[in-house]
Amino acid sequence: MAKVCIGIDFGGTFIKYTALDENYQPLGKTHQVPTPLAEGRDAILQQIIAGAKQLIESLGLAREDIVGVGIGSPGPLSVSRGILLALPNIPGMENVPIRDIVGKALGLPATLENDANAAAYAEFLCGAGKGTDDMVMLTLGTGVGSGIIHKGEIIHGVHEMGAELGHVIVQPGGRACSCGQHGCLEEYCSATSLARNTTEILQETDRQSSLREVLAEKDQIDARDINEARRAGDELAAEMWEQCAYYLALGCVNIYRFLDPDRIVLAGGLSNAGDDLTEPIMRHWKELDWTLLQTQKSLAIATMGADAGAIGAAGVAWQTHRPA
Numbered sequence: 001m002a003k004v005c006i007g008i009d010f011g012g013t014f015i016k017y018t019a020l021d022e023n024y025q026p027l028g029k030t031h032q033v034p035t036p037l038a039e040g041r042d043a044i045l046q047q048i049i050a051g052a053k054q055l056i057e058s059l060g061l062a063r064e065d066i067v068g069v070g071i072g073s074p075g076p077l078s079v080s081r082g083i084l085l086a087l088p089n090i091p092g093m094e095n096v097p098i099r100d101i102v103g104k105a106l107g108l109p110a111t112l113e114n115d116a117n118a119a120a121y122a123e124f125l126c127g128a129g130k131g132t133d134d135m136v137m138l139t140l141g142t143g144v145g146s147g148i149i150h151k152g153e154i155i156h157g158v159h160e161m162g163a164e165l166g167h168v169i170v171q172p173g174g175r176a177c178s179c180g181q182h183g184c185l186e187e188y189c190s191a192t193s194l195a196r197n198t199t200e201i202l203q204e205t206d207r208q209s210s211l212r213e214v215l216a217e218k219d220q221i222d223a224r225d226i227n228e229a230r231r232a233g234d235e236l237a238a239e240m241w242e243q244c245a246y247y248l249a250l251g252c253v254n255i256y257r258f259l260d261p262d263r264i265v266l267a268g269g270l271s272n273a274g275d276d277l278t279e280p281i282m283r284h285w286k287e288l289d290w291t292l293l294q295t296q297k298s299l300a301i302a303t304m305g306a307d308a309g310a311i312g313a314a315g316v317a318w319q320t321h322r323p324a
Contacts, residue, residue, distance in 0.1 A: 004061065005321065006052055006069040007314025008102070009115065011035060012089045015048055017055040018307065020314035022322075024125045030307045031055050041092040048098075049105045056106075068109040068321030070313035071102060072118030079160055082112045111320040115309050117154045117163065119302075120147025121319075122312030123265050128300040132262035136255050137302065138165060138248075141268035144186040148259065154316070166190070170250050188247040191223040191270040198226055198240045209236040223270050231276070242280060244270075249284035256295065267302035274301055 002021045009016040015035055019027040033051040036043045052069065076085040082099025103110030113121075120129075120137035129135035133152065139145035144166030148155040155163050166186040167179050174183025175193075187193050199221055202212055211234065214225050229237035252264055270277060278299055285297055304311060 002065075003067050004059075004065060005067050005314045005317035006055065006106075006108070007118075007310040007312065007317065008048060008052060008069065008071045009118065009309030009313055010048060010071060010073040010098075011115070011309070012037065012074070012087075015051050016307070016310040017051055018310040018314055019055065019059055019061070020311060020318065022318065024311075024315060024318070026307070026311060027059055030310050031058070035090070037090060041096065044090070044093065045096070045098070045101055049102060052102070052106055063107060066108055067323070068111065068317040069102065069106055070118070070315070070317030070320070071098060071110060071112050072115040072309045072313035072316075073098065073112065075114050077112060077114060079112055079114070079156055082110070084112075109321050111317055113154070113313060113316045114147075116145035117147040117156075118312030118316060119145075119267060119304070119308035120149060120265070120312065121154060121315050122304045122308040123267070123302050124149045124152075125315045126311060127304040127308070128265045128302050129263055134259065134261040135263050135265060136165070136259060136261045137265040137267055138189075138251070139268040140190055140248075140266060140270035142190060142192050144184075144190045145268070148261075150259070153319075165251065165255065168251060168254060170247050170254075185247060185251045189244055189251065189270075191268065194226060194240060194244050194270065195220070195222050197243075198236070201236065201240075207236050210234045211237060223273070227273050227276055241276075245277065245280035246284045248277075249281045249288055252281065252285050252297075252299065253288050253290075256289075256297075261298075262296075263298040263300055265300050265302050267308070271301050 004019040004021050007018045014032045016030050016032040018030045084093050084096040084098050087093045099110045099112040123129045124135050135149045137147045146165035148163040167184045169183045170185050171183035175187040177184040177187050210229050214221050226237045230241045
């Protein structure tokens with residue numbers, strides 16, 4: 001049988017698994033099990049291990065068929081030490097040496113990676129970034145996650161705190177961010193912040209908008225509601241959507257000045273809007289970009305979907321443990 005690496009995507013709701021061959025092709029479908037949040041650290045670790053063993057057994061893999069295992073996890077974490085430092089949304093997982101615990105239980109060499117980096121690596125290997133040498137991904141969901149791939153390598157920074165592009169300041173003195181800064185990209189461009197900022201205007205002003213009915217009916221609005229209202233001609237929705245696109249374009253300009261990548265890939269819930277999002281970003285980007293030289297502007301929507309984390313984690317395992 002061909003050699004494979006196992007990828008584990010550890011999340012607060014589900015733990016997902018896949019096996020990736022040396023050509024970065026998944027073996028079968030991604031498998032998932034629920035994360036037993038309420039049962040604490042030991043139960044969570046046992047579930048991670050049990051799910052991996054179940055995948056290995058279901059594929060009929062022997063120990064000698066498996067090169068290594070990669071674990072993608074939210075952070076903060078230490079990639080070099082393989083330790084989860086603190087998981088705000090998963091209590092009880094502080095200072096957990098997850099790489100060594102899982103590796104020892106499976107009898108496999110293991111590696112740990114930030115989940116946003118793992119998802120970015122999946123797009124680099126198999127998705128919207130395939131064929132590039134340098135790629136940046138922005139994940140526009142609850143926050144703004146990011147991953148930077150340079151010459152095929154994931155960038156972590158000297159202190160393993162790099163590639164946090166969601167916390168680049170785009171509005172000095174702007175909105176307070178949970179990170180402690182003010183004016184972070186995340187506060188203007190995540191799906192959550194777009195909905196929250198729009199809701200605040202509805203609650204604090206008398207602006208007319210069809211979104212008031214949505215808010216009254218559902219007690220909340222989301223990015224999809226805002227885009228649908230914008231498409232139907234709602235002025236407030238159009239204004240907020242444009243503001244989001246403007247700040248994303250500002251982020252893209254800065255990314256190209258910092259890194260000059262081949263491509264920026266957008267993922268996460270907000271990216272589901274497709275051309276409705278990329279077209280205004282590109283319009284603002286053209287207006288904001290320098291005129292000194294003709295520069296590349298390459299923007300794409302991620303294609304790997306919910307499987308990206310597990311596939312990327314397996315890809316990182318290949319990068320780390322591939323035989324010389």
